[in-house]
Amino acid sequence: MIDVRLAGRYRLESEIGAGGMTGVWQAVDEVLERPVAVKILHRHLLSNQVFCDRFRKEALAAGALIHPNIVSVYDTGQHDEAPYVVMEYVAGGSLASRLGHGPLPPAEVSAIGAEVCTALAHAHRVGVVHRDLKPDNILISESGQVKVTDFAVAGAALGGDLTATGALLGTLSFLAPEVLEGGDPNPAADLYALGVVLFKALTGRSPRMAMDLGGGAGRAGPPAHPRDFRPEVPRDLDAAVARALSVNPAERFADAAELGLVLRSVAQARPARAVVSPAPVPPPPARNLSTPQPPAPPTPGDATSFVRSEGRWLAPVVLLVLVAIAVVIGVLQLSGKVSIIGGGNSNPPPAPKATETQVTLRPGGTMKPNPPAGDPYEHQDQLPLAFDGKPSTSWSTQWYPTPVFGGLRDAVGIYGDAGQPVALKRIEVDTTLPGWTAAIETSDDGQNWSAPGPSATMSPQQSFDVSALGSHRYWMVWITKLVSGPNGFQASIAEIKAFH
Incomplete structure (x- = not known):
């Protein structure tokens, strides 16, 4: 073990990786x-x-x-003239190490890609471009949480002239054509890099050959399709990857959030039930081809004789039963309890069911008890998707290691705003990932919430009776238990609808 401390607090323990520009050490912050x-x-x-x-x-x-x-950046400094960055330690491994065992299932690739899109969308909103997205920079924690790293290192590298050093040699296949031609990296270039990552995760190969540093950057042809190499890749996923790999940046997705919606939709799709063909009927056994003999005439004790004898006494019995039924109906009709002909003393038909009116709920917010520093929300960027009237889009929780949120919290919530207090009859929650558990809570100010009502295990269209809860402005779906998915445990909501 070495005895090196950076800034008097970061004790280096072991080197866990190295790249063209940096060495990576696992260390201990002795202060925290x-x-x-x-x-x-x-x-x-x-x-x-x-x-x-x-x-x-x-x-x-x-x-x-x-x-x-x-991945959070905690600190930066200089040691023995060498700059360093102190970052969050993610126990687990990189996507690159996962791909060392071969391509991943399409649903898992979609789920990982959707989480990467969430990270990129946040970074792009605040003006930060990754510029060197690749499997090595996508980490997957032991609990299944996807985290993107090396924003700082990538930005510094592409801002300087490091091609001669070979520092970027391993990342050229992930750079967008316009960047290879000398253009400035931008969010569209990050989407291209993610397209390469997804293609590689699905097929085990790069969509194009790495460019020779000395040969110049030429424009590539039409983007490759993962289904050309792996036919079982869903068509929606195949089309999304190909679009992300478009040579023209304008033909890619408008932003990372748009690509993330497509990937999340693929990840949450329920596999179609396999159609099982009936087992083939075995051929009849071979028969003796000798001259067939006529059947023997039935004897008085055989089955044919039994059926004939049954018919002699069965007909009178049936007739007696029908007569008895007619007598009973006649008695009931005379007593006024039954009416065969309309009018008279017949009871009126039941009143029609009262009609419902849908109440517009606007996106309110999300709640996450015991949040980590700086992250009090649960996929807040996806919030409008649960209220947009489109069943094909969904808000979802983060991935957790257990159905009860890995012990990190008791529940998470997503709520809608009715604009004013309103008494609702029921709330319907639509999901493409049934099996998780939730209840309904109410609030008048969006801060102080009622105790949760009766919980229910979600069906694809789960209805909650809220007629006894009174009049309130804010209505929340309080999720208390998750269901298993391709990357851990999660809940997903396509639509939240309110009715009075």
């Missing part, structure tokens, strides 16, 4: 008593002062990214 990861710039790059300054600047920008799908 927690594990951390430390990236230290390789010494052969220290002579490039422009790059070193940019490395520090990008680290500060990445430190402002606080999101559950982004």
Whole structure:
């Protein structure tokens, strides 16, 4: 074990990885008593002062990214003239290590890609572009949480002239054509890189050959399709990957959130029930082809004789039963309890069911007890999808390691705003991922909530009777237990509808 401390508090324990620009160490923050990861710039790059300054600047920008799908940057500094970045330690592994065992199931690839889109959407909204997205920079924790890392390192590298050093040699196949031609990296370039990641995760290969550094960057042909190499890839996923790989940035998705919606829809799709063909009827046994003999005449004791004898006494019995039924109906009709002919003393038909009117619920918010620092919401960016009237889009919780949120919290909630207090009759929750458990809570100010009502295990269209809850403005679906999915445990809501 080495005895090196950075800034007097980060004790290096073991080197856990190395890239073209940095070495990665597992360390311990002795002040906060927690594990951390430390990236230290390789010494052969220290002579490039422009790059070193940019490395520090990008680290500060990445430190402002606080999101559950982004590896947090805690600190930055310099040790023995080498800049370093202290980051969140993610126990688990990278997507690259997972792909070392072969391509992944399409549903799992979609789920991972959707989480990466959530991270990119957040970064792009605050003006940060990753610029070097690849499987090595996508980490998957032991609980299944997807986290994107190396925003700082990637930004510094592509801001300097490092091609001659070979620092980017391993990432060229993930760079967008316009970047290879000298254009500035932008959000569209990140979407292209994610398209390459998804293609590689589905097929085990890159959609195009890595460009030769000395050969210039030429425009590629039409984007490849994963189904060309793996026919079982769903068509929606295949089309999404191909669109992300479009040579023209304008033909890619409008933003990471749009791509994330498609990927999440594929990840949450229920597999179609297999159609089982009936077992073939075995051929009849071979018969003796000798001249057939006529059947023997029935004897008085055989089955034919029994059926004939049955018919002699069965007909009178049936007739007696019909007569008895007619007598009973006549008696009931005379007493006024039954009417065969309309009018007279017949009882009136039951009153028609009262009609319902749908109440418009606007997106209200999400709630997550015991949130990590800087993240008090549960996929807040997806909130409008539960109120947009489109069954094909969904809000979902994060992935958790157990049905009860991995012990991190007791529940999470998503609520709608009726605009004013209203007495509802029922709330309908539609989901493409049934089996999780929830209840309804109410509030008049969006801050103080009632106790949850009776819980229910979700069906694809689950109805909650809320007629006894009174008049309130805010109505929340309080999720208390998750259901198993491709990447852990989760709940998903396609639509929340209110009726009075």
